Amino acid sequence: MPAGIVLHVTGARPNFPKAAPVIRALDRHGVRQRLVHTGQHYDERMSEVFFRQLRLPEPDINLGVGSGSHASQTARVMTGLEELMVAERPALTVVYGDVNSALAAALVASKLDIPVAHVEAGLRSFDRSMPEEINRVVVDHVSDLLFATSPDAVSHLHHEGIAAERIHLVGNPMIDTLLANLDRFDVAGVRTALSLPERYVVATLHRPGNVDDAADVVDLVKAMHAVADQLPVILPLHPRGRQQLENAGLLSHRALRVVEPLGYLEFVSLVRGAVVVVTDSGGVQEETTMLGVPCLTLRPNTERPITITHGTNRLVTRSTLADAVASIVAAGRPARRQTPPLWDGAAGERIAEIIAKLLG
Ligand code: UD1
Numbered sequence: 370m371p372a373g374i375v376l377h378v379t380g381a382r383p384n385f386p387k388a389a390p391v392i393r394a395l396d397r398h399g400v401r402q403r404l405v406h407t408g409q410h411y412d413e414r415m416s417e418v419f420f421r422q423l424r425l426p427e428p429d430i431n432l433g434v435g436s437g438s439h440a441s442q443t444a445r446v447m448t449g450l451e452e453l454m455v456a457e458r459p460a461l462t463v464v465y466g467d468v469n470s471a472l473a474a475a476l477v478a479s480k481l482d483i484p485v486a487h488v489e490a491g492l493r494s495f496d497r498s499m500p501e502e503i504n505r506v507v508v509d510h511v512s513d514l515l516f517a518t519s520p521d522a523v524s525h526l527h528h529e530g531i532a533a534e535r536i537h538l539v540g541n542p543m544i545d546t547l548l549a550n551l552d553r554f555d556v557a558g559v560r561t562a563l564s565l566p567e568r569y570v571v572a573t574l575h576r577p578g579n580v581d582d583a584a585d586v587v588d589l590v591k592a593m594h595a596v597a598d599q600l601p602v603i604l605p606l607h608p609r610g611r612q613q614l615e616n617a618g619l620l621s622h623r624a625l626r627v628v629e630p631l632g633y634l635e636f637v638s639l640v641r642g643a644v645v646v647v648t649d650s651g652g653v654q655e656e657t658t659m660l661g662v663p664c665l666t667l668r669p670n671t672e673r674p675i676t677i678t679h680g681t682n683r684l685v686t687r688s689t690l691a692d693a694v695a696s697i698v699a700a701g702r703p704a705r706r707q708t709p710p711l712w713d714g715a716a717g718e719r720i721a722e723i724i725a726k727l728l729g
């Protein structure tokens with residue numbers, strides 16, 4: 370790898386809409402780049418479709434690590450990346466979000482004395498039972514450049530003693546992708562394709578805290594059925610929880626339809642037209658905030674509180690979900706609030722300017 374190369378490490382679904390605007394902006398600055406796909410996610414619908422729809426370049430390297438326990442998956446990414454980084458010595462490694470691929474890349478690069486940039490730094494749920502929280506903290510503390518999406522994230526980094534000159538509030542590159550594709554979201558088209566009525570609920574579920582425990586999943590299915598009693602539900606289901614949820618009877622309600630994970634354009638179109646979204650996704654909390662679609666997050670906490678203070682998000686439990694849906698169905702869409710600062714479609718460009726300056 371020639372000197373001055375920026376190495377992007379991606380691997381899981383939420384990485385792709387975050388990386389796309391950064392890569393494009395760095396291209397405009399004439400920065401040489403390489404893209405690694407770790408292979409953490411590998412199904413066509415969890416990976417390739419994003420490359421196609423978001424016009425991401427083909428990855429230069431796919432490590433093909435696949436699924437496994439946290440330790441084995443992280444270790445496989447680390448071993449693959451170490452070999453690559455020793456051979457190629459990139460000038461900077463860019464990692465995205467809070468997934469295992471980001472953790473592995475940040476650890477390897479920092480030990481090789483290769484600077485690390487973390488896109489989406491400083492988010493905190495303060496819930497160490499979430500693997501992502503551990504990843505966020507470790508990645509932030511070994512990073513040289515910390516790109517934050519919200520002022521609360523900047524405050525967390527300050528409180529943790531990270532030097533101010535490393536921290537940059539740049540806005541949200543996932544929202545760059547949303548805004549750049551607004552014209553391509555076809556609500557009527559996706560409704561027709563999926564034979565949905567005008568009023569429907571979209572759901573996504575994949576957090577270990579929701580889908581891994583068989584007893585909890587039974588209650589979750591009851592809660593989802595109580596939503597389907599009110600409005601038809603469409604659930605593009607992440608592969609993680611599929612078996613457990615189906616074993617618990619998810620498919621037994623006529624008004625709840627499970628489909629394979631959707632492509633980005635189809636999924637966000639569906640969200641845009643929904644009466645309400647029920648989710649445990651990080652990214653979906655942000656996308657609903659921008660689109661002004663009510664969002665009910667099935668989690669006890671969120672590392673994205675700005676989606677509550679500035680957006681449409683509300684935390685719910687399995688037992689409060691049905692009533693929360695009922696009140697949204699009765700009240701309709703909320704009045705638009707001011708969107709979070711710098712969620713304006715230019716985060717990728719801000720990041721690229723800082724990186725280009727660093728590389729000289
Ligand atoms: C990962 C991230 C999580 C993120 C989510 C986004 C970590 C620790 N977790 O969780 O933060 O919210 O991605 O989607 O990095 N599987 C497939 N096909 C695939 C990928 C996964 O069938 O293409 C199945 C496998 O059974 C696998 C399971 O999903 O064991 C979990 O995948 P994994 O990447 O370990 O974690 P996620 O739950 O996807």
Ligand code: UDP
Pocket residue numbers: 382383386573605606629630631632633634636637649650651652653656
């Ligand atoms: N997404 C998608 N198809 C789906 C579900 C989600 O394209 O069927 C997109 C969603 O719009 C967002 C990203 O995937 O851009 C979020 O990924 P995910 O929920 O898997 O991860 P998280 O954000 O929770 O880490």
